[in-house]
Amino acid sequence: MKRKLLWRLSAVVILGSVVLGACAVARPGARGSDLAVETAPVTVLTAVEAVETSGAVAARQSATLSWKTTGYVETVNVKVGDRVKAGDVLMRLDIDTAPQNIIQAQADLINAQNALDELLNPTELQIANAEKAVADAQDQVEKAERAWRRTAAPDVAYYQDQFNRAQQNLTAAQQNAEITNFQTSLRNAQDALENAANNLKKYQDLEAQYPGYGQQHGNVLENAQKAYDRAVQDYQTALYNFEQAQARNANAITDAQKSLDTARANLEAAQRGPDALDRARAEADLAVARARLAEAQATLDELRHGADPDDVRAAEVRVQVAQAVLDQLVLVAPFDGEVLVVNYQPGDAVVQGQPAVVVADRATLQVEAQVDESEIGQVTPGDEVTLTFGALPGVTLAGTVGLVNPVGEAVQGLVRYTVRVDVAAEAADPRVLLGMTADVSIITDRQAGALAVPLDAVQLDDQGEYVTRLTRNADGTPRRERVAVTSGLIQDQRVVVRGALTEGDTVLIASAEAAQAAGGFPFGGMGAGRQP
Structure with a gap:
């Protein structure tokens, strides 16, 4: 130096x-x-x-993009030398060749987006369902309150009335099982079937004794057969209805008996007076009912007046997580720049972590130079810098000191410090290539x-x-x-x-x-x- x-x-x-x-x-x-x-x-x-030194030209912004997953390349949208904008998709993998977690992320993203949309833009059906949920929860609270009050001071008269009603219902069910219209219909069908069978047998005997008898007397045998078939069908229908009625009556009797047993137990409990366990159970039931009502009301309020910001943030995070997984299928330009390297073509199998694309912004250059410890004290950020190039006679670029690394490095017994020179954007020259050696003149006093x-x-x-x-x-x-x-x-x-x-x-x-x-x-x- x-x-x-x-x-x-x-x-x-x-x-x-x-x-x-x-x-x-x-x-x-x-x-x-x-x-x-x-x-x-x-x-x-x-x-x-000035302090004189030298260094290699580098892009202030450069990025080596690598795949974070495996699969096969579907599309390559750039070639070496292309200019790209931040956010441009450079390469894309075929999702069908990606790992299962990425394929699943596609469905997760759709579900997360739908959930977020429902929070931000609820439908009329959602609001109607939420209103019904509030009404149902309110009804449950009222029932729980009545049950809680009954455990505090049981209403014996009420339970006695419930017991009496249960007895009456059981009696009515038993009576309905004994007398039904279906029994009468079945008896009538049985009588009609017997008459039709006797009539049919009579004409069958006459036909056997006097062949052609039926036709000679107005097809009486054929008509008797049809009457018998109808009687069989009517009997079967009456029998089915009767059996169904018996089953219903049996169920009604069973239900009525259960209701009577419950009414009897309730009456006996009321006659015994308040029960501590019942009281505690009723209080717990009431607390649960009230909590469900509060939850239903909160959901309705969110639908009407906007979702809770915490819920929205949580939904947005789920969308971002799914999108981040899915983004592994593409390589995107992180900034405006120029494509320097392309290592894959469509159909190639990618290797996770292997460089795929190199992008650099040659419009914003920098030079890192080493300054001896005896001179570093004269250099401060903001100092003017002039850059010249042995490979490009007559080309001069202007810049400034952007950074002085405060940590020195010993090189062959001499301590040197790295100084970063930022080239002015307006001074960029396309003839200056990355890696070129620049002679650096740092103006320390004027x-x-x-x-x-x-x-x-x-x-x-x-x-x-x-x-x-x-x-x-x-x-x-x-x-x-x-x-x-x-x-x-x-x-x-x-x-x-x-x-x-x-x-x-x-x-x-x-x-x-x-x-x-x-x-x-x-x-x-x-x-x-x-x-x-």
């Missing part, structure tokens, strides 16, 4: 510069101070101090309006650094005067100085021999000058 602000330490270099811009004067027999000299004006410039003189104009004697200013006396004769200066930054062949000088003053540039004859040394000779 090198810096621009290097002082010329060799007097030989100074001697080589003496021949430039000859305004030299040589007078035979002159004194040492009058030996060959040059003159130069004091100028004003903007002095710049002095506008600084006075500067040629390097060889500054001399050093026992009193310190000075320049010789050339002026004229009142009579017009030349006059030289010593002006003390302090040297600063070196800019090419000039050095910044501070002292009693003004822009346009003329200073002398002496050779090494002349300076020594005058008792001094030219700037840079004999170890003179300062390191900024």
Whole structure:
């Protein structure tokens, strides 16, 4: 690593510069101070101090996209060099070849979305069902309250009345079982069947004794047969109805007997007085009924006035979880950029974790450079940076220091720090490729309006650094005067100085021999000058 602000330490270099811009004067027999000299004006410039380094060009945003599941590639929507937008689908897997959990996620996503939609947009049917649920729950609360009150002070008269009614119902059921219309219908059908059978037998006997008898007497045998068939059918219908009635009557008697037993038990319990266990059970039943009513009412309120935000968030999370699983089927561009690598084609079997697509934004570049610990203190975020490229003569990019890593790294005994240079977006050049080596110049100081003189104009004697200013006396004769200066930054062949000088003053540039004859040394000779 090198810096621009290097002082010329060799007097030989100074001697080589003496021949430039000859305004030299040589007078035979002159004194040492009058030996060959040059003159130069004091100028004003903007002095710049910089730290020089280098680094590789990289995209500020780059991503290597890999598959998080297995399967076969269905579509590839990009090729190397394509520009993509954030959110563009680059590749897609065939869902039929994906693992079962991803296939299931498709159904889970539909269900989760439907559930969320029901929360946010309830239908009239949902509201009607919720209203019915509230009414049913209210009815259950009222019943539970009555039961609870009865356990506190049993109404013996009420239970006696219930017992009496149960007895009456049992008696009525028993009587209905004894006398029914179906019994009468069955007896009538039996009588009609017997008559039809006797009549049919009579004509069968006559037909056997006198062949053709039936036809000769108006088809009496055929008519008798039809009458018998109808009588059989009527009997079977009457018998079925009778049996069904018997079953119903038996069920009615059984139900009535059960109701009587329950009424008797309730009456006996009421006559015994309040029961602690019944009381506790009734209180628990009442608490459950009230809780169900509150839940039903809350559901109805949510449908009418909007769902609970917590429920909505939970439903949204379920949608997001299912979508995240399903998103494993696609690779999506994470930002605007350019496709650099495509490793799969349709029909390929993918390998989980293997890079599939590489995307980078070449419009936003950066360079990471190493700066020595002796110079890192001069570098701060925001410093201006100039980038040049050995591979691209004439191409210069502007940038700024974006980050200085506070943790150094020892490399061959030297501690160096990583500095990230962000290239200005408007300065991007398509000729600059990723991985190119950039020469980095970090501007650490800038002095506008600084006075500067040629390097060889500054001399050093026992009193310190000075320049010789050339002026004229009142009579017009030349006059030289010593002006003390302090040297600063070196800019090419000039050095910044501070002292009693003004822009346009003329200073002398002496050779090494002349300076020594005058008792001094030219700037840079004999170890003179300062390191900024």
